[in-house]
Amino acid sequence: MIPPAFEYLRPSTIPEAIAFLKQYGDEAKILSGGQSLIPMMKLRLARPAYLIDINRIAGLSYIKEEDGHLKIGGLTREAELEHSPIIQSRFPIIRDTAHVIADPQVRNLATVAGNLAHGDPANDHPATMLALGAKVVTTGAKGERVIPIEDFFVTLFTTALQPDEIVTEIRIPLPPARSGGAYLKLERKVGDFATAAVAAQVTLDGSGTCQHVGIGLTNVGPTPIKARKAEAFLRGKKPDEATLRQAAQLASEEAQPSADLRGPAEYKKGLVKELAYRALSRAVERAGK
Amino acid sequence: MAKKQLVRVKVNGRERQAEVEPRLLLVHFIREVLGLTGTHVGCDTSHCGACTVVLDGKTVKSCTMFTPQADGCELMTVEGLMQDGKLHPLQEGFKEEHGLQCGFCTPGMLMSSYALLQHNKKPSEEDIRWGISGNLCRCTGYQNIVKAVQYAAGKMELGGAK
Amino acid sequence: MALRIEKTFQVSEPVEKVWSLLSDPAKVASCVPGAQITEKIDDKTYKGSISVKVGPSVTDYKGEVQILRLDPQNHEVEIQGKGQDVRGRGSASMTMTGKLAVVDGGATQVTSISEVNVVGILAQMGSRVITEVSNIMFDKFTQNFQELLQQQPTGQPAAVVAETKPEPVEAGSIAWQAIKQMFRRLLQAIKNLFSGAEERS
């Protein structure tokens, strides 16, 4: 309940923040939304000597369409995504996702960037970003890097983010016409991790065939999972029920869940199969509109 | 001992300032430094929402924020709801519709409902249930809290209270 | 919480060569990342302390590593590691049994059966990821073991390893890596749990 003592640093620019990171190394921790770090510190499972509060760095909070991409700033809060008109109209899948993250108070502080940088397979945005083929923009001592999302998640709680880097932007290619996506999550209650969740994004061509397919899985493996087999299977096919069921089956085979209080591994695989089918169906339906 | 931080906040319209240890949780600053004990602590993992306050117009869990993070911000707690001796329509609603029993979750519920009504003047029952989904209540089963918020929404539409 | 992790893999090396490795706790333990030995109790027992520091998460452990059983006839070895969190918040222990079997063509099948038990706050808060973490850890172990095996010139007896004077500390510190690594992974996991009951950033 009571966190250990730490020194508080409040940079007002990115270079300042990175300088602090270099200076204090792994003694320091970035404080962005703080909605996972602070509870950890309160239970004294985390005890950084320095907290670098980046919340006062200007110009990192935005949602905009620019040169073929949707760009989300590194300090953009979940609540901002949830209520953004662009998101609601063009990226219902992101709205779906933001809406089921934690609870309203947490979403007012929590950031998308942190949700990704955390590298937790149970977080919701990773699957969605995998489905959307997003890119993570990081800024560090050596300058800016643009990392394709499928290269971002290394292993459990480990990402491609370097110790002296900060996630400054997320870029999502604007989907062509006749695209749609959906995120479906089963949680024990509002605010819980997903028992399992599936993100699906599809683009249909004129004949109603799946041109592009993106499928991401939440909390069913050591990292967020891109269901490549299912994607490949569906590409070039008409998304009728039988086909979607088969794709869902493939997706569930790509899941590698382990048992916990949310249920046994077999159940979670079954859940992926069902949620994948439903998410794909909704994505196709939205793409048709 | 970590370097103390000077924190200036506007609390319920009043400027307050104090030198605090960086690790001081906002909820302890509010309760023990400012002496505003309406904001409560009900858990240690950021689930219950009893500590909910409005920070620059948005609800936050004050048990999951360090006090220096609020420096320069405007803070509203349950004690700030009443305006010139008049109950806020939400306070009235909670009383009229029996939206509270033990009263421990009530300040947090009021803050979440307040923020909800700020950006959604006519919330549906579902909107309200999702709007207070970050606040746990053990007594009411939420049903009368929903009614209380609807009561306030109606009242505010007529009376134009904020 | 208790876990049982079984890993089986084949190596092309002859069983005696593999045994020379498997019967050497120092070598076995070197297959998982490192730690500090403070004291050698006897040929089979080491005392040590571990300061596990992962991101913002720091925990200090004290404990013991012990060879419980060494059976050259059947090519079986049993090693146990135990550690207590000095902040009094729990303990973790691991008992690993290694077995060898000859398979056709002179290759060797290695089986490791490990019982991991975690007690205290990590087990309370960590059930979500402990299984995951342990699996990753033992995959890493088998991988390292195979690599180490390839580095060994064929037919070199374990005794020779002794000549290259493995300071108890040396040996111990390697032996300690197994446990340290386990705690490291667990703590990393626990730390991250607090994306919490909710995922936050």
Next chain:
Amino acid sequence: MQQTSPEIGGMGHSIKRKEDMRFIQGRGNYVDDVHLPGMVYGQMVRSPYAHARLKSVNTEKAKQLTGVLAVITGEDLAKANLAWMPTLYFDKQMVLATGKVLFQSQEVAFVVAEDRYTAADAAELVEVEYEELPVLVDPHKATDPASPILREDREEKSNHIFHWEVGDKSATDKAFQDAAVKANVHAVFQRCHPAPLETCGCVADFNSATGKLTIYMTSQAPHAHRTLFALVGGIPEQNIRVVSPDIGGGFGNKVPIYPGYVCAVVASLTLGRPVKWIETRSENLQSTGFARDYHMTAELAADRDGKIQALRVKTLADHGAFNAAAQPSKFPAGLFSICTGAYDYPNAFCEVDGVYTNKAPGGIAYRCSFRVTEAAYLIERAVDVLALDLKMDPVELRKKNFIRTDKFPYKSPLGWSFDSGNYEAAMNLALAKIGYAALRKEQEEKRRKGELMGLGVSSFVEIVGAGPAHTFDIAGIKMFDSAEIRVHPTGKAICRMGTKSQGQGHETTYAQIVAQELGIPAADVVVEEGDTDTAPYGLGTYASRSTPVSGAATAVAARKIREKAKKIAAHLLECSEEDLDWEPGKFFVKGAPSKSKSIQDIAFAAYTNIPEGLEAGLEAVDYYDPPNLTFPFGTYICVVDIDKGTGEVKVRRFVAVDDCGNVINPMIVDGQIHGGLTEGLAIAFMQQIDYDESGNVQGGSFMDYLLPTAVETPYWETDKTCTPSPHHPLGAKGVGESPNVGSPAAFVNAVVDALSHLGVRHIDMPITPWKVWNVLKEKGVVS
């Protein structure tokens, strides 16, 4: 009963709650809001192990930290003979561990520092050396020779605590031999925790100048706690004042005395400064009074036509490391013998064995009158299983076996005398309200389409309001309760009770009772509880006893006042008492209503114009000893839809028809029912305190101990029938716990009903999506 005007606001008026004004302004006064000059803070050091030898406790480093005032260990307490304290049920419990620890998060040391933050830092510096011991978590293994003996302090070297049985075994066994049909169910009522939103805590303030110890604490029973502090601590009782300020929910969690309270008191006595101790949520879930953990088997014997002939119940009770059940001393399994339910049959036999395990102590009554929830759940499950075996509609089977109205007062085969009931009326209202027949049709059609929908019925009977003093006592103190009413000269009044509200609205409902009996507007009546220096002695609020006992005391005290008022009225109206009639608020001369004196006039006269020979003042006290318990009942019907793909259960509708006799405040009663149903929902589908094989608590924080939010909670449809209690002065019965007692069976019965055509007879709570999915998989519904 005479109807009062809305202005007076007696029985039956939904007047708004008097207590709300302070709460909606954030001006409540909970324990953590108590701030005294010079106050310091206590923090527990707890065991990470479920079972371990305590080798050493080194407090040096902690003591060296600036701001640390004291570190208390079990050894320190042992010197003062305070290392152990009695539980409320013939056992003792370690205050701070000595020798060994018996459950994870057990109290080992108590750090006191100038502020919370320093105390938390210091707690980490206390070095404790443990030697881990084999752990016993499975109650079924408690008596295995192979299992470790947990309680070395006890004479009896066994983990078995008690065997208790009631009923006629041989007659019951015979009935089973002769029975045409036998049904049985094994049901585990999982360990859960009341988890009131405010955790437990206290501020102990010993004034060395006056020798007075004031303890502000989260207590549902302040008077009993004062006496126990006096007996255990050896402090003269007149020098102890226990104050229960506003309480943020109790649900049974705040009945026992916990080590934290004792340590705070010891620290304050030692330091001469006020010491505050407030639990964290995790500490609350992991170490304070849990509930349930009953492993039950019920068998029903019946005729082919469904007439029940006998019930046989065998139960294993897991009490954790200490038997800290808070219940009447003659009842080791509480009032579990209410398990015969709403049904009329001649034979029953019930036995319960209690055992120790390496788990947190307790066995408290979680929104329930001592194991009544377990009993109601068991019989309502068993009846449904019997209906399945008989291929009979569960409603028809219940109606066939209900105790008929002409049989009240009904003597149950396990010895209770049910005061009054009309079970069929409540059932019929519930059936009509939900449209039972139509729903059954819908279910048939759905089944043909392969969709899963279920209807769950629960016709529960409660036993509350303990209790007659000849049978009921807690730790020896008889279970009467009290009320004291003083009417001021201007006709306003103050009442004080031995109970303590935790959100039930006593400040409003007790005032309504006074309004009903004296005609003084409820608005003019102040109700005070929880200060042992001012309130009359009582056993406190739990087991739905406030209205049945203190409520009755209030009515009787008011009637004593009315008797005296009548004398004064006669004096003022210059007539004889016989000539007077009463209507709420005034006495008037028979046949001449204009010749009257209001209660306010009379109150004024009681201090200004007293008749010869009558003593001044207008007040009365009553210590009420109920002649019997009360037996609230009702029928709940739940409709669920099951998502075959995910195993999710959706509660589509829930109708609750309650009968709690005469109602004091319908608004408050509905609120109580909404809350209780929500807790029932949580127990049926979400809440569980589980332990892994090493004794690690699973569900020890709100991360995994799942409390429903507004999103998971359905809309509750409520209604009432009214069958007054014949022996209660107001005909009231108490209601706070009915929904929590009656609803779990309705939820589970609904889920099982949805799957019964697949051959499913029972699923243990909490019914999670994966459990349902597993069943569907077994039955080949999902591939």
